[in-house]
Amino acid sequence: MPDSGLSIAFNAAGIELDPKKGLSAQLYQALRQRVLDGRLNSGSRLPASRDLAAALGVSRNSVVRAYDQLYAEGFIEARVGDGTYVAQLPEKALPLKKLSTKLPTGFSTGLCTGLSTKSDKLPVITSSKVIHSPALERVIQHPLSLPEKGAPRAFRVGIPAYDLFPFEVWSKLQAAFWRKPDLRYLCYGDPSGEERLRELIAVYLRTSRGLSCTSEQILITSGAQQGISLCAQLLVEPGRGVAVENPGYRAAGKAFAIAGAHVQGVAVDQEGMDCAALAGLNDCTVAYVTPSHQYPTGVTMSLARRLELLAWAERTQGWIIEDDYDGEYRYSGAPLAPLAALDRQGRVIYVGTFGKVAFPGLRLGYMVLPPSLIEPFAQRRALDMRHSEVSTQVVMAEFMAAGHFQRHIRRMRRAALARRNALLADWPTDIPGLGAAPCVVAGLHLSVPVSSLEREQTLLAQAQQVGVEVNGLSRYWLEDSVEPVDKRAGLVLGFAAVPEADIRAALERLKRAWR
Known part of the structure; x- marks a missing residue:
């Protein structure tokens, strides 16, 4: 004892x-x-x-x-x-x-021995020597900033008018699915996604976007970012070059960097990505672009540049990743046909999302893959998460089949146009160092030039003080950009997230703060 x-x-x-x-x-x-x-x-x-x-x-x-x-x-x-x-x-x-x-x-x-402490917490490991994997080190070197939390305010970027989403219709479709679910949906599913949804997406793209594709080419994703990440995982060779627009969507560049790519920025002008500069890059066979509405400058890639880009891909046997994140929003004429619709060599991977038509929290997107990439992309996604959550896919398929989707797109386009016009009508024109707001014809945001980086930071701080969300254009540039710092200055504003009355009220607060 x-x-x-x-x-x-x-x-x-x-x-x-x-x-x-x-x-x-x-x-x-x-x-x-x-x-x-x-x-x-x-x-x-x-x-x-x-x-x-x-x-x-x-x-x-x-x-x-x-x-x-x-x-x-x-x-x-x-x-x-x-x-x-x-x-x-x-x-x-x-x-x-x-x-x-x-x-x-x-x-x-x-x-x-050793039992005198009153805390049962494990000691904190603070040594960076714990990290030995190059992949983990790349993740640490390329952190991704978190999006703004909470309900959207003026002028949050990347948010559609989801206050207009038909939640009553959606909830009824969800309830109908779960009231008596088809048992086949409750088993493991196809990693490419639910077949009926893929068929309806293919029909939608053929009729509304002019993109000829089959349901076999569609891969369902958890939003556009997962599609970009899959491209980074499967198309990037460590150490090889990947071209991205500069300024551009930083989360895409970080996905390629974490995969081990040498991310190279290519300048964007009024016609889109500078394809002559792209052709001058060494050892680069992947290009990421947002041709319908460049993020964040808002320019649309010209037909000449599109053909140049396709010729580059054919010549180098490279891949073009087309992110058509808000292609449904065009306020003059019909939506432009995607770059993928011009592709005759199977070199374009088209990335789309429901997040800009419904709401970002839906986490539902899709890819249109060239035939040679269908099987490997489906296999890679199966290793990541087996397949997408089933009820959202089935409900979206029913939402589309019943005509709700197309009606909602038309409503969202009208709302975004009205909210854009509210922003343009009341935009201040007498603020030192702040340029005029451009009359954008597509998308959910616009970019305004600012005279210097110092002035940009001042305007941003003043906007924050009065509860208005504005992004600095300078944050969209790569760290190793050769352009002068002041040439990168500007403001990026989303105009679809809140109703016109909220837009006018936010502009009044900005005018008082900026003056």
Whole structure:
């Protein structure tokens, strides 16, 4: 029988159990942690369950259950006729730092060694040497900033008028699905996505966008970003070049960088990506573009540039990733045919999303793949997440089949146009260093020039003080850009997120702050 003084010392060391919570679970966690962090060494003898129960003021059953769990997991072992001991474990099972807390005066050593702390938290690992993988290091080197939280305010970028989404219709379709779900939908599904949804997307793209494709070419994704990430995973060779628009969508560039690519920025002018500069890049066979409405400048790629870009891909046997994130929004004439509609060599991967028509939280997008990429992309996505969540796919398919989708697009286009006009009508024209707002003919945002980077930062800070969200154009440039700093200055404003009245109110606050 263990010495009773040993049990008293064990109790005094700081195992404090909350009687309002599970006692055996707390004791199990406390003892397990002390084994893992080395405060209970291999071969240390534990008190008998009756003695430990008396020392802690709990029932013996609580101690027995804690010991049983530790036995089951291999942390302790019983020696017949001798007692209970900590099992023989590898000396450095976990890379934890030794605790330096000293025992209070009068505490005995042995079983109590290292038990004087009142905190059961594991030591914090702060050494960067834990990271050994090049892939992990690339993730750390290219952090992605988090989007703004909460309900949208003027002038948040990338948000459609989802206050107009027919949630009542959507909720009825969701309820109908779950009321009596088809059992085949509850099993593992096709990694490419639900077949009916893919068929309807193909029909939509053929009729509304002029993009001839089949349902077999459609791959359902969890938003456009996953489509871009899949391209980075499968088309990028570490160390090889990937061309991105500069300024451009930084999350795309980071996806390629994390995949090991040498990300190279290509300038954007009034006709889109400079294809002559692209042709001059060495060792580059992947290009990412937003031709319908360049992000963030808002320019539309000219037909001549589109043909140049396709010729580059054919000549280099390269790939073009076309991100058509807000292609449904065109306010003069019909939406432009995507770059992929001009592709005759199977070199364009088209990335689309429902997030800019419905709402970003839907996390539903799609890709149109050349025939040669269909199988490998589906296989790669199956390894990532097996397949998409089923109910959202089925409900979206019904939403499209019943005609709600097309009606909603028309409504969203009208709303975005009205909100754009509200922004243009009240845009301040007498603010020092601030340019005029352009009359954009597509998309959900616009870009306004600013005279200098210093002036841009001042305007941004003043906007923040009055509760208005505005992005700086300078944040969209690559860090190694050769353009002068002041040439990168500007403001990027989304105009679709809130109604016209909120837009006018936000502009009034901005005028007062900026003047």
